[in-house]
Amino acid sequence: MVMQTMQIRLTNGxxxxxxxxxxxxxxxxxxxxxxxxxxxxxxxKETPKGIPPAREEEIKTIQEKIQKEVKEQFQNPKGTEDYYxxxxxxxxxxxDVLRKNALKFGFLEVDSPVIEDLDLLKAKQGDEIIKQIFxxxxxxxxxxxxxxxxxxxxxxMFIAKQKAIPKPVKWFCINRVFRYEKPxxxxxxxxxxxxxxxxxxxxxxxxxxxxxxxIESLKSLGLNEKDFFVKxxxxxxxxGLLSEIVEEKQLEDVMRIIDxxxxxxxxxxxxxxxxxxxxxxxxxxxxxxxxxxxxxxxxKNELAKQGLxxxxxxxxxxxxxxxxxxxxxxxxxxxYTGTVFEISDTKEKFRSIAGGGRYDNMIELFKGDKTPSTxxxxxxxxxxxxxxxxxxxxxxDIGVDYYIAIVNKDVKEKAxxxxxxxxxxxxxxxxxxxxxxxxQFDYANKIKxxxxxxxxxxxxxxxxxxxxxxxxxxxxxxxxxxxxx
Amino acid sequence: MVMQTMQIRLTNGxxxxxxxxxxxxxxxxxxxxxxxxxxxxxxxKETPKGIPPAREEEIKTIQEKIQKEVKEQFQNPKGTEDYYxxxxxxxxxxxDVLRKNALKFGFLEVDSPVIEDLDLLKAKQGDEIIKQIFxxxxxxxxxxxxxxxxxxxxxxMFIAKQKAIPKPVKWFCINRVFRYEKPxxxxxxxxxxxxxxxxxxxxxxxxxxxxxxxIESLKSLGLNEKDFFVKxxxxxxxxGLLSEIVEEKQLEDVMRIIDxxxxxxxxxxxxxxxxxxxxxxxxxxxxxxxxxxxxxxxxKNELAKQGLxxxxxxxxxxxxxxxxxxxxxxxxxxxYTGTVFEISDTKEKFRSIAGGGRYDNMIELFKGDKTPSTxxxxxxxxxxxxxxxxxxxxxxDIGVDYYIAIVNKDVKEKAxxxxxxxxxxxxxxxxxxxxxxxxQFDYANKIKxxxxxxxxxxxxxxxxxxxxxxxxxxxxxxxxxxxxx
Numbered sequence: 001m002v003m004q005t006m007q008i009r010l011t012n013g014x015x016x017x018x019x020x021x022x023x024x025x026x027x028x029x030x031x032x033x034x035x036x037x038x039x040x041x042x043x044x045k046e047t048p049k050g051i052p053p054a055r056e057e058e059i060k061t062i063q064e065k066i067q068k069e070v071k072e073q074f075q076n077p078k079g080t081e082d083y084y085x086x087x088x089x090x091x092x093x094x095x096d097v098l099r100k101n102a103l104k105f106g107f108l109e110v111d112s113p114v115i116e117d118l119d120l121l122k123a124k125q126g127d128e129i130i131k132q133i134f135x136x137x138x139x140x141x142x143x144x145x146x147x148x149x150x151x152x153x154x155x156x157m158f159i160a161k162q163k164a165i166p167k168p169v170k171w172f173c174i175n176r177v178f179r180y181e182k183p184x185x186x187x188x189x190x191x192x193x194x195x196x197x198x199x200x201x202x203x204x205x206x207x208x209x210x211x212x213x214x215i216e217s218l219k220s221l222g223l224n225e226k227d228f229f230v231k232x233x234x235x236x237x238x239x240g241l242l243s244e245i246v247e248e249k250q251l252e253d254v255m256r257i258i259d260x261x262x263x264x265x266x267x268x269x270x271x272x273x274x275x276x277x278x279x280x281x282x283x284x285x286x287x288x289x290x291x292x293x294x295x296x297x298x299x300k301n302e303l304a305k306q307g308l309x310x311x312x313x314x315x316x317x318x319x320x321x322x323x324x325x326x327x328x329x330x331x332x333x334x335x336y337t338g339t340v341f342e343i344s345d346t347k348e349k350f351r352s353i354a355g356g357g358r359y360d361n362m363i364e365l366f367k368g369d370k371t372p373s374t375x376x377x378x379x380x381x382x383x384x385x386x387x388x389x390x391x392x393x394x395x396x397d398i399g400v401d402y403y404i405a406i407v408n409k410d411v412k413e414k415a416x417x418x419x420x421x422x423x424x425x426x427x428x429x430x431x432x433x434x435x436x437x438x439x440q441f442d443y444a445n446k447i448k449x450x451x452x453x454x455x456x457x458x459x460x461x462x463x464x465x466x467x468x469x470x471x472x473x474x475x476x477x478x479x480x481x482x483x484x485x
Numbered sequence: 486m487v488m489q490t491m492q493i494r495l496t497n498g499x500x501x502x503x504x505x506x507x508x509x510x511x512x513x514x515x516x517x518x519x520x521x522x523x524x525x526x527x528x529x530k531e532t533p534k535g536i537p538p539a540r541e542e543e544i545k546t547i548q549e550k551i552q553k554e555v556k557e558q559f560q561n562p563k564g565t566e567d568y569y570x571x572x573x574x575x576x577x578x579x580x581d582v583l584r585k586n587a588l589k590f591g592f593l594e595v596d597s598p599v600i601e602d603l604d605l606l607k608a609k610q611g612d613e614i615i616k617q618i619f620x621x622x623x624x625x626x627x628x629x630x631x632x633x634x635x636x637x638x639x640x641x642m643f644i645a646k647q648k649a650i651p652k653p654v655k656w657f658c659i660n661r662v663f664r665y666e667k668p669x670x671x672x673x674x675x676x677x678x679x680x681x682x683x684x685x686x687x688x689x690x691x692x693x694x695x696x697x698x699x700i701e702s703l704k705s706l707g708l709n710e711k712d713f714f715v716k717x718x719x720x721x722x723x724x725g726l727l728s729e730i731v732e733e734k735q736l737e738d739v740m741r742i743i744d745x746x747x748x749x750x751x752x753x754x755x756x757x758x759x760x761x762x763x764x765x766x767x768x769x770x771x772x773x774x775x776x777x778x779x780x781x782x783x784x785k786n787e788l789a790k791q792g793l794x795x796x797x798x799x800x801x802x803x804x805x806x807x808x809x810x811x812x813x814x815x816x817x818x819x820x821y822t823g824t825v826f827e828i829s830d831t832k833e834k835f836r837s838i839a840g841g842g843r844y845d846n847m848i849e850l851f852k853g854d855k856t857p858s859t860x861x862x863x864x865x866x867x868x869x870x871x872x873x874x875x876x877x878x879x880x881x882d883i884g885v886d887y888y889i890a891i892v893n894k895d896v897k898e899k900a901x902x903x904x905x906x907x908x909x910x911x912x913x914x915x916x917x918x919x920x921x922x923x924x925q926f927d928y929a930n931k932i933k934x935x936x937x938x939x940x941x942x943x944x945x946x947x948x949x950x951x952x953x954x955x956x957x958x959x960x961x962x963x964x965x966x967x968x969x970x
Contacts, residue, residue: 072852073644073645073852074602074604074605074608074641074644074851074852075602075641075645076597076598076601076641077598077600077601077602077627077629078627080598080599080600080601081598082595082596082597082598082642082645083595083596083597084595084642084646085593085594085595085656088593088594088595088596089593089594091596092594103912104908104909104911104912104913105908105912105913105914106885106888106912106913106914106915106932108570108573108574108883109570109573109574109577110567110568110569110570110573111567111568111573111576112561112567112568113561113562113565113566113567113675114565114599114631114661114663114675115562115565115619115663115674115675116561116562116565117559117560117562119559120559123559134600134621134622134629135621135622136619136620136621136622136631136665137619137620137621137622139665142562142563144562144619146599146621146631156559156560156561157567157569159558159559160558160560160567161569166928166931166932167918168917168918170914171570176599178599178600180621180624189600190598190599190600198917201917201918203917203918203919205897205915205916205917205918205919206917208901209915209917212901212905216908316897316898317897317898317901366559367557367558367559398593400591403591412690412801412802413801413802416693416697416802420697423589423590423701424589426589427588427589427590427591428589428590428591429590429591429655430591430690430694431690432653432683432686432688432690432691432694433652433653433686433688433690434688434690443651446651447591447651
């Protein structure tokens with residue numbers, strides 16, 4: 001059983017009362033008593049066994065008090081995350097790498113409001129995401145909600161400038177999206193997405209550009225072909241080929257089942273297809289297609305021909321060592337019209353790291369002029385998990401270059417002046433607490449300061465300061481001018 | 486009348502119908518007809534005058550159709566902002582400067598969830614902000630809402646680590662907060678705040694550190710003492726001195742009126758004070774205090790003495806050319822307990838750029854152990870206005886270093902390879918559209934590419950490429966190796 005340490009705050013009075021429970025032998029120790037209170041709070045279980053009946057009421061009262069105190073501490077809502085300095089520094093560094101990389105590919109960063117009209121967010125009808133939209137309580141007539149993905153907002157922004165802006169438009173954004181699910185393990189209600197779009201280009205070059213950017217994004221974080229791969233397919237190809245095997249009206253269901261193929265057994269796959277009246281002969285043909293090599297395909301169907309041509313064209317322009325053609329990649333039923341791709345860790349241990357493809361009807365769906373579009377989304381959560389597993393999380397960067405220790409109040413003003421000058425170039429902290437020197441060094445050590453500068457009256461008279469390197473422990477005396485670089 | 490150009494999309498059918506209205510002489514031109522439709526939509530006015538009665542119905546139908554189309558385009562909700570690349574680049578640059586500067590002062594960046602428990606956001610009771618909280622529609626029992634400021638969330642985060650973390654804690658964050666007001670000119674519902682906190686230090690050094698950071702933040706964006714100044718006061722000083730003049734129960738109202746002094750006339754100030762039974766003699770004393778020089782103050786009251794001492798101590802540690810002691814700065818009635826300060830543009834043309842101070846009871850309010858705290862908030866909107874007025878907005882940075890033009894499809898793969906290599910170092914775009922060379926140059930020009938590299942079969946044979954500098958117009962031929970730095 002993996003335990004996590006957390007801080008709780010209880011009054012002395014309550015702790016004394018818990019101790020009564022321990023003394024009674026009902027709990028082995030105070031911690032277990034608190035844990036059990038919390039368990040009961042969560043599961044609404046009965047009070048523990050073995051309580052002398054005469055004291056049941058008394059004990060119940062104590063437990064209720066403990067529960068109340070634990071409950072009364074403010075917590076972040078389930079599915080949200082507090083970014084403390086270490087984690088924030090890592091997030092900033094990862095996003096900086098993604099940003100710089102996207103800029104190198106000629107994409108420009110944009111950002112949409114968090115709050116959007118509910119109608120916009122609902123326009124992609126039939127989508128699973130719609131059920132998870134955070135809607136705000138109305139004041140007046142507007143129906144407002146929180147963005148649950150970037151596609152609708154960026155489409156709206158593109159459409160507003162559609163006539164004037166030179167095409168293709170290459171945009172990206174990195175920010176939070178929101179999904180309101182009931183709290184359950186591992187489901188986040190706020191999370192970060194790196195979202196990339198090309199509007200106004202129907203050519204396979206645009207799909208290749210998108211795929212190359214997704215690969216380079218991961219490579220620039222230190223991941224390589226041993227860590228991840230890109231599964232690629234084309235919806236025209238698969239739809240075209242399947243329409244030679246099954247009936248038009250079965251197509252959607254067949255694709256839905258193909259999408260699940262990797263997650264279910266061979267038998268389940270067969271029986272699901274049989275359930276929608278696909279014959280054994282048809283199933284055999286579907287499998288032959290799914291397991292084909294791309295070079296062995298020779299479709300007669302026009303749609304499939306077009307899809308195959310696009311796929312082959314893309315393969316010429318991307319780094320093949322990351323690519324695996326996989327005809328079972330369908331990416332749900334939503335709006336994809338051509339290229340589809342997914343990035344997974346090599347062992348497919350985590351959820352997809354990224355996914356995307358071409359959706360040429362999307363801009364029209366949001367009431368713009370028909371515009372070919374392609375793009376992808378990459379979630380920070382899975383990316384972070386993979387980076388962590390591979391030991392590739394950027395090093396947090398939280399320690400200041402210099403901590404300025406102040407020997408006494410006579411040199412305080414001079415110390416602040418030295419800090420002021422050093423801060424033009426370095427990260428500098430300074431004693432704000434009027435603490436003694438030992439406590440100042442202790443604090444400097446805890447906040448991971450790289451060097452401590454000691455400002456004292458004797459040294460100042462000589463125009464000198466003492467510097468201690470906190471890693472090596474070496475001390476040196478320097479002229480003040482020498483550190484004011 | 487200042488007009489702004491906007492794009493609207495109307496069907497040909499509708500445009501033809503508008504033309505009927507113009508032909509009828511009801512509108513001078515198509516634009517005016519559309520404008521009037523929108524006006525009616527907004528103000529629910531009647532249809533325009535001068536319509537032949539026989540055609541009123543017909544015209545009304547046409548106008549309704551136009552209104553519907555304009556309305557049907559998705560817009561960003563009122564009070565929110567779309568960040569297109571230019572504006573996004575500026576926002577990123579300003580925030581980068583603020584971030585780097587805060588790090589140099591030894592502050593560490595944190596971020597809280599956008600979504601918080603409503604109870605947390607309401608804990609600072611009596612606050613004006615509470616009325617403006619965005620509450621989300623419930624699913625289940627949780628009452629969730631959007632952060633309207635950072636103080637509650639950061640307090641919660643601090644309290645969760647309060648026992649373990651070395652004090653003082655120096656944190657900052659730069660992100661969005663949300664306030665749900667009815668749409669009105671200039672009021673934003675989503676906006677960015679730079680928020681800075683020091684927890685666990687009761688000394689004036691911490692207030693000085695906060696004020697110095699706020700000043701340096703603006704200086705590092707290019708603003709100087711001609712552009713802004715810091716008004717500083719101390720709540721202990723003003724409360725102590727006023728309590729020698731007025732009764733305890735009048736104190737709050739008197740401070741509220743003092744807070745408004747700069748915005749109202751002398752007569753209004755007097756009459757507001759008289760309304761709460763302050764005598765003319767008392768008013769005279771209040772004014773003498775408000776207009777005093779700090780060095781002429783000699784309070785007997787202990788609280789005032791303490792406040793004056795703090796204020797003088799801070800003045801020793803800050804850059805005096807930015808500072809103005811102003812006893813009328815009160816910063817509302819909410820939770821400030823000592824130092825208070827506000828930053829304004831020199832002409833006080835805009836709303837405050839920043840404001841903050843000491844709130845030693847704040848952490849307790851959020852159920853933590855009592856912890857002295859000081860901090861400030863700076864809004865991006867006003868800051869941006871001031872930077873713009875002073876010509877100090879960072880230059881947007883959107884043009885790629887190289888645009889790669891492709892002469893024909895035979896060299897496409899090689900062109901992508903060159904792009905791939907160049908992107909290790911430079912920002913590079915490449916033709917994705919299979920356009921002719923003229924159109925490629927046209928696009929490169931529109932997206933502000935700094936150089937265009939032309940990849941053609943003849944040059945490639947010689948291992949060369951052509952580069953054109955788009956500013957100077959100069960062309961050069963280079964070896965491929967020479968650009969693959």
